[in-house]
Amino acid sequence: MKTVFSGIQPTGKVHLGNFLGAIKNWVHLSNVENKNFFCVVDLHSITTHPDPMELKSNIEQTLKLLIAAGINLDNSIIYAQSSVPQHAYLSWILSSFCQVGELQRMTQYKEKADSLGSHAGIFTYPVLMASDILIHKANEVPVGDDQTQHLELTRNIAERFNNKYGDVFPLPEKSSGKSGARLMSLKHPDSKMSKSSDDINGTIYFDDDKDTIMKKFKSSVTDSDDIIQYNLSEKKGISNLIDIYASINGMSHKEVEKTFMDSRYGEFKMAVGECVAEYLNPINLKFIELEKENISEIVKINLQEAQASAELTIQEVNNILGL
Ligand code: AQP
Numbered sequence: 001m002k003t004v005f006s007g008i009q010p011t012g013k014v015h016l017g018n019f020l021g022a023i024k025n026w027v028h029l030s031n032v033e034n035k036n037f038f039c040v041v042d043l044h045s046i047t048t049h050p051d052p053m054e055l056k057s058n059i060e061q062t063l064k065l066l067i068a069a070g071i072n073l074d075n076s077i078i079y080a081q082s083s084v085p086q087h088a089y090l091s092w093i094l095s096s097f098c099q100v101g102e103l104q105r106m107t108q109y110k111e112k113a114d115s116l117g118s119h120a121g122i123f124t125y126p127v128l129m130a131s132d133i134l135i136h137k138a139n140e141v142p143v144g145d146d147q148t149q150h151l152e153l154t155r156n157i158a159e160r161f162n163n164k165y166g167d168v169f170p171l172p173e174k175s176s177g178k179s180g181a182r183l184m185s186l187k188h189p190d191s192k193m194s195k196s197s198d199d200i201n202g203t204i205y206f207d208d209d210k211d212t213i214m215k216k217f218k219s220s221v222t223d224s225d226d227i228i229q230y231n232l233s234e235k236k237g238i239s240n241l242i243d244i245y246a247s248i249n250g251m252s253h254k255e256v257e258k259t260f261m262d263s264r265y266g267e268f269k270m271a272v273g274e275c276v277a278e279y280l281n282p283i284n285l286k287f288i289e290l291e292k293e294n295i296s297e298i299v300k301i302n303l304q305e306a307q308a309s310a311e312l313t314i315q316e317v318n319n320i321l322g323l
Helices: 016-030 042-048 052-068 086-095 100-104 107-116 120-134 145-165 210-218 236-249 253-259 265-292 296-321
Strands: 002-008 034-040 076-080
Touching: 002 016, 002 120, 016 034, 016 052, 016 076, 016 236, 016 265, 034 052, 034 296, 042 052, 042 107, 042 120, 052 076, 052 265, 076 296, 086 120, 086 296, 100 120, 100 145, 107 120, 107 145, 120 145, 210 265, 236 253, 236 265
Parallel strands: 002 034, 034 076
Antiparallel strands: none
């Protein structure tokens, strides 16, 4: 049986990009024979210095959304990273198996240092990420291409540890499953749809109602061709809409182009809006239902399982290191 780990930051309201790029696949993985850990990686979000009340509420909201999205809790564990301090403990140990030069080469460090200022947290967070993956000995990690570099670093760290102390950690692989679409802003198709962006009209949030969704798609930026064709270099806006439609309906880009070959942009935008509203509505309804329910027992049981799994690894590592 595979052990899968993946995480989401509680940096804001969950959006369609998070669903189609990650959570939809997590739901799928939770229904096949895997042991899955889906983690709200709140310690990572500290690097952005969030407002404490907002952070607390985002953590709770994100955990509830994972349940509302349909993650099968029979073989999946959902929890907040900061509730399992073993993540941070292992991160300290692993930092002695990571080269400074490796961290300096991380492209996300360079990007984040520009926007967040260069503090040590954004320099060393890839080690915490390695710890997130290795704490449960995950061998499969469903991540997008932007995370390939971090996964390679995790493998390097695990390999160095294993070379010195024996076969402790598996070398994790990128999930073989289909990676989800990378959604772009509906208003600025050059930028990624993102939780922390101010671009609310370019982002579809999980709790947008149908009217709002339709309005956002209606005013989405495309081009003047009126030809529904996937072309990432010249038609970013329409390609993004094709990606969304294809991802929700399990179709290829070509199939979407064929289906809408006689349609105009206005018609296509409405069709995309309709299918997005249909996709998000049951998740939102379930979320509202969960808001009324007390899910503390579910959260507690999941957390205990996550702690037990992490503690096993820490005991083993402590013994091996002589701690
Ligand atoms: N636009 C996107 N398209 C496809 N997938 C996306 N993901 C995020 N944005 C898109 C995927 O969602 C998962 C959780 O993301 P994260 O919270 O760990 O970090 P992120 O990639 O930085 O997400 P955001 O929404 O853009 O948040 P902020 O604004 O805080 O940076 C990941 O698997 C990610 O690939």
